[in-house]
Amino acid sequence: MGKTCASTLALSAPFPVQYLALMSRYGRGDLGVMDSGQSVRSAIVSATPSSLALIGCSIALYLLVTVLGKVIVRGQGSIGHLLAAAPLSALPGIWVGLLSVYFLSYRWAVLPATHAQSVAIPAVGSRLWLSTLTASPLTLLEDATRHFALPVVALTFVAFAAQAQVWDGTAGSGFDSPAGALAHLLRSFPALLGGLAPVETLFRWNGLGALFVTSLRGGDYALGLGILLASSVCGATLLALADGIEPKIDTGKMFSTPSRRGARYGFGTLLVIACFVAVVPLLPSGPIDLGGLGGSNAPPRLALPGSPAWFYLLGTDSTGHSVLMWVTYGGRLALALAIASALLAIVIARLDALPRRVTAIQIVLDALNSTFRATPYLLLLAVLQSFISANRTWLVVVLAGTAAGLVVSRQRHNGWTLRTLPHVVASLLLIQSAVDFLGVGVRAPLVTWGAGLANSTDYMAWGNWWWWFFPGLFLAVAAISLRACPGPSG
Known part of the structure; x- marks a missing residue:
């Protein structure tokens, strides 16, 4: 951490003094100075237009798909039923984005994979390349559209995932009225702001999300905290506006009850995955061959347990490490962190059932609930985990503490039940994987599925x-x- 950041945050002072100094500066609108000497406010302002353009295009695409969906399902339900039927809230958006980049950019070369524009643009019908300074407006528009396509689709996927969560949370209430649909869209904005970080990192977009990740990786916490504060203020403002539009919508019923067949498939698949990550490392693999079968970048191959090739069933990375072992050991840690954090978060949330005279606990839980609703959860978790080392105990504590607000919100409307656990585990598994993908969560030598991405x-x-x-x-x-x-059914 640089001297500028340490001076800005008053890290040599006691924690209460640090906190009061930070809040005092933020109250005056002073976000501090980066390690480079640049004002945090100016850095945020310069990166905001790129992110706003990405968000605006994503919202436009979301609304277009929503309108088309309503036309398609007219007389057979609403667009909300499509949200409920699709596993949008469970799919890891990072993985979906990687699939699109791999096929559309690297395999088929249809769309560019990174950045907002080309340094040089191929002239129409020619092998010559034009500078972006001399290209026509139509050529520049075409180039920008091609560069925007994949990031916009990826962020729109985040918007649909957030709306699917809201659909579960409201039992579909309000989706058919314009005011209710607008309120739901505003309530999902914190998730959309949080989604900027992985999307812009994946596509190397020069916006707030990429700037946020760069600041945490480089230890420039003044910039990271400034972006988190600006995003939280924006999220809180939009939530207040949404509550003014549709104050009666219940956002606490966050679960729906799937079919029994789907539940059986879910439990069965989980059992298979648990057995796989637990048992596979224990199976005999034969002698490990670091020269032939286990060379660097070896592709996947069919093999049976006990054969020399079994260890390299899923291929190897550039250093010859087995991807199979990465998947199994990474799965162990990812599932263990999510389950332990969910259990601890539920224990913390159960304090909400204590008598109301325990006002201190109620104040803390109310603050957690409000923070979860207004703050981009991914950004908050990334900031907190960037302060700690790769200690698994602290990872569980931080993940559980930030998730307690989520559990409190759901528990107050649905009551306590053990059936809450799988859905909370799924949410924490995805959010922790996103933080690991950004490089500020689980770090080497520990591995998780998210770190593998x-x-x-x-x-x-x-x-x-x-x-x-x-x-x-x-x-x-x-x-x-x-x-x-x-x-818990709504």
């Missing part, structure tokens, strides 16, 4: 699809299976 675009051009495909596949199947388990 990190830096994927750096080696995707090599054609080594198995490095990121299998961790993402297991993450997606586990999250969908958890969401398929029955939860």
